[in-house]
Amino acid sequence: MKKSIREYLIRFYMIGLVCFATQFLLACGQAQTPVRVTLSMLVMSAEDFNHREVQAQGIVKYFETPLHYWIEDESGNRIAIFPNNIAAKYLDKSVLVTGRFAFSTTQGRSIEISDILEL
Structure with missing residues (x-):
């Protein structure tokens, strides 16, 4: 046929x-394997890591109005972390944060926490 x-x-x-x-x-x-980075790498080369899974270390700090949290290194490099209810548990503690990094000229640099480990 x-x-x-x-x-x-x-x-x-x-x-x-x-x-x-x-x-x-x-x-x-x-699953995307996280890239281990320093905060200075994220600050200096934010576009290179945009939308990538990263791991970064720092001390959790916050500001009250508007409420937001970040991790900071000894050189003063800062990256916002969220959600706030997870970040709040580690205030003033040294942590290793794993999550998706995002960068925008209007919103800045941030990591959406998928895992956080107190060091």
């Missing part, structure tokens, strides 16, 4: 779609 070009194209399209979906699901399932 002879197949038409249309049937071959549909089969080719379906195989391509399955391959794409498989690659997409595999990529989504892979």
